[in-house]
Amino acid sequence: MIKALSTTWRGGWFAGLLATTLLSLVATSTYAALPTPGAPDLSARSYVLLDYATEQVIVERDADRPVPPASITKLMTAYLAFQAIKSGNIALDDQVTVSEKAWRMGGSRMFIEVGTQVTVEALLQGMIVQSGNDAATALAEYIGGNEESFVAQMNATAERLGMDETHFENPTGWPAEGHLMSARDIATLLSQLIHEFPDLYKYFRQKSYTYGGIKQYNREKLLFRNEWVDGGKTGHTEAAGYCLATSGARDGMRLIAVVLGTDSDEARNNQAEALLNYGFRHFETVDVRSGGETLASPRVYKGEMDQTPVGLRQDLSVLVPKNQRDDLAISLKLDGELTAPLNQGDAVGSLVVRLGEQAIAERPVVALSDNPEGGLVKQATDSFWLWWDN
Incomplete structure (x- = not known):
């Protein structure tokens, strides 16, 4: 199972209070991952x-x-x-x-x-x-x-x-x-x-x-x-x-x-086969998140709506050793407080996938819907909160 999605961004307590950020928590293994066997020793150049x-x-x-x-x-x-x-x-x-x-x-x-x-x-x-x-x-x-x-x-x-x-x-x-x-x-x-x-x-x-x-x-x-x-x-x-x-x-x-x-026809066949078998036996593809799936709905200032759903443009999968799936964790990093107008597809941050301490994938996070500018009162109110929050 993948560990919970954590969300970080530049901004104060008010932005954090209003953002919907965490997906459901998932229990993770308490056992240390077994080491993945080494790759086959090949003579290929x-x-x-x-x-x-x-x-x-x-x-x-x-x-x-x-x-x-x-x-x-x-x-x-x-x-x-x-x-x-x-x-x-x-x-x-x-x-x-x-x-x-x-x-x-x-x-x-x-x-x-x-x-x-x-x-x-x-x-x-x-x-x-x-x-x-x-x-x-x-x-x-x-x-x-x-x-x-x-x-x-x-x-x-x-x-x-x-x-x-x-x-x-x-x-x-x-x-x-x-x-x-x-x-x-x-x-x-x-x-x-x-x-x-x-x-x-x-x-x-x-x-x-x-x-x-x-x-x-x-x-x-x-x-x-x-x-x-x-x-x-x-x-x-x-x-x-x-x-x-x-x-x-x-x-x-x-x-x-x-x-x-x-150095021979048999060698190329055996060595390519050894590589394929190694990959299939010891690794697996894990689907992390789907394109278009809402990862979070952070606060958006000066917009018609207080929040905008954000997510990935495309599906994201990663390859991991079969015994290390439980060490996967994902985090959403927003680029800062979001202000309208926001158009669908605008980049607002990034999603980082880690295997233990190592980052193995990073993808841009985008707005999943439009959020045009709100009225004058909304813009004035949110301008105050932006000033207060910072």
């Missing part, structure tokens, strides 16, 4: 485990180190393709003519033929399931007009998403100087892809795809080992090592794991 709902990092090593990402690059190619589909710029049944450049791509391939027409949906499956460099190039040329324009879109999108340690040189992940991503940036991208395109994300769950009579299986082996894993992207080059970005959901909780620079 860098890695990160991210909670999808709260965007909290559970564990990481060198998560901001830019390294070659290999075919994990195709997450961004898929993101831009999904974006183009969602906006109506392209459709799944559009026919794409395969260029000679796409046909000549080396590495993993879907085996499309130059001059033939292939649907956008088939190319998506060829790129996501089969990791086809030819499919990724064909999609990039179709969406961007040419590969260079598409790569510019990739980099602009990375900047918009706050992927500060990422730079792309191509849509495939083919080795190129300066083509780099960090584990944290990859986790951010996969999280956004899942959030923005839940219907199209289904292609990452697909275990095999057949094109031209050639059946290829998804290289994301955790799909075959765990029913709760629902997709991601592998990558491998000599410079990148064996890499994996994957996601899974269990008991209403979704985690994203990224491991970069392992």
Whole structure:
């Protein structure tokens, strides 16, 4: 259970007397929390485990180190393709003519033929399931007009998403100087892809795809080992090592794991799986407060109404070790005495969530309704009380 919401603000006894501030008290455990077991010891060059709902990092090593990402690059190619589909710029049944450049791509391939027409949906499956460099190039040329324009879109999108340690040189992940991503940036991208395109994300769950009579299986082996894993992207080059970005959901909780620079296919699978299992076994998501829920109704001076309800714009959840839920406490800090006019959505303070002595989340608190200025008598009376109170 979460401890009672406490409220603090700058102001005197009169403001405090008139504010409705505390939510119901909740009993808390008298036992000390057990220590959370340490994270698994991994050999990956860098890695990160991210909670999808709260965007909290559970564990990481060198998560901001830019390294070659290999075919994990195709997450961004898929993101831009999904974006183009969602906006109506392209459709799944559009026919794409395969260029000679796409046909000549080396590495993993879907085996499309130059001059033939292939649907956008088939190319998506060829790129996501089969990791086809030819499919990724064909999609990039179709969406961007040419590969260079598409790569510019990739980099602009990375900047918009706050992927500060990422730079792309191509849509495939083919080795190129300066083509780099960090584990944290990859986790951010996969999280956004899942959030923005839940219907199209289904292609990452697909275990095999057949094109031209050639059946290829998804290289994301955790799909075959765990029913709760629902997709991601592998990558491998000599410079990148064996890499994996994957996601899974269990008991209403979704985690994203990224491991970069392992020394084998089995190592990347085992280490990503170890991260996911660690997160699911030892952590839980706790819903703190709902967006729009009244946290308090503090005194408002010079307004038509004496009080205004305040709360969060959006739902707030936090991630905590399973044995430390009872150590959560929340406090509402108002910025001072509130005076009208107040408009719905105006920031009036902040809500802080603490786990023991550590602040783990802070969100702005806003007015949940309008409170226009009161009449002249009301304003004069409240001006006196403000003077008296201070």
